Amino acid sequence: MNTQIRKIIMACTGLFLCFFLLIHFLGNTQLFLAPEEARKSFNMYSSFLTGNIFVKLVSYVLYLSIILHAIYALIISTINRKAGGHYSTDNRGRSSKWYSRNMGILGTIILIFIVLHFQNFWYVYKFGSIGLDPWGHKDLYTVVVTAFQQGWLVIVYVIAMAALAYHLIQGISSGIRTLGLFHPKFVRWINIFGMVYAIAICVGFALMPIYIYFTHN
Amino acid sequence: MKLYLKIWRQKDRVSEGKLVEYTLDNVNTHMSFLEMLDTLNNQLITNNEEPVEFDHDCREGICGQCGVVINGIAHGPLKNTTTCQLHMREFKDNETILIEPFRAAGFPVKKDLKVDRGAFDRIISSGGYVSVNTGQAPEANTIPVGHETAEAAFDSAACIGCGACVATCKNGSAALFTSAKITQLALLPQAKEERDQRALKMIAQMDKEQFGHCSNTEACEVECPQGISVLNIARMNYEYNRASFLKFKK
Structure with a gap:
């Protein structure tokens, strides 16, 4: 397998994960509704997702994408570390953005966050003991609200979203160029789009725990 | 101007290299970086020491032969410039300049500042x-x-x-x-x-x-x-x- 193929795997899995984030974000905006309404609609939405075969298939692609993205990141970083030069005084940082050089570290923060996030909600929903709401759905909304009443967890989520924002700003523009978009005009548009997409989604996600923390405490 | 140089010296491909310190007086600010290295080499030869080897050819910024890492930046502090087109006026009197070869797994060091x-x-x-x-x-x-x-x-x-x-x-x-x-x-x-x-x-x-x-x-x-x-x-x-x-x- 050559450098191009590894990069294409990173780009495809990464861009799929970016698209998934949008769907995840749109679904979660229900958390901003008034508490009772949010509880009903969010729980209904969660139970709809678990019962749908298409969603199940997409979720397998999602798990696979996360795993492949992480594994290939590790392989690429290991090869790159050996290939790159090391200097006694290194001022090469002046010519690139810090987040473009530290995608691995940002990615590691995000991976740790994903594990925590799965444990907080996904695991509880699938395997934990979870009560039913008055409409007969698993009451994930109450689990979410209870979790985000812990200030430290809100801070962890906000930090993770900051890491994700920088990861996406670099990742979207980099991934699309790996797939071969080279026209200067379109590349400029993609860079702007990537920046807006990354900031909008990550700020939106970060606001969810903050909103719940302040409205339910 | 007076300069304190720290230059990577390496005998051959297999030997371990190290940074060696030199002091160079009377450097003219109009000299190119390579001319400064020439001046150092004259001084080294006069003192019966081995001169520092580095690649160069046209010295007009068009052949791509020259190239060293200066203070941790390839071709030195000026952007979009080759080493030969970098002049000593970009540096300060009594400055310490660290000079290393281009480094990468694909570019093995042959000797001193020369890479393959x-x-x-x-x-x-x-x-x-x-x-x-x-x-x-x-x-x-x-x-x-x-x-x-x-x-x-x-x-x-x-x-x-x-x-x-x-x-x-x-x-x-x-x-x-x-x-x-x-x-x-x-x-x-x-x-x-x-x-x-x-x-x-x-x-x-x-x-x-x-x-x-x-x-x-x-x-x-x-x-x-x-x-x-x-x-x-x-x-x-x-x-x-x-x-x-x-x-x-x-």
């Missing part, structure tokens, strides 16, 4: 050419090339192959160099026949030479003496994907 950039030659010979039948030169205007296309191809062809992109890249990637040649030839009608094979072969050779993956930090473009655009790398990706996934005949 043969990997670049092997990448070019793997596919960076146009096959033509021998005989009389064809009539120049038989194949029309539009002005915009010719200019775009020339922008890529401006790469002088100095290797600063590799030295600057944290991954030691040769993507900018390889992509500049692939793009230049992909644009020209005379070279289009071989574009698929060229992209595949040159990238395979690039990987074989132990260069790393491009992670699009774009540092290479900033330090490139010729300002070769990183969009060449995107174009190389397109050429590779086109050759690998869109063409059924190999």
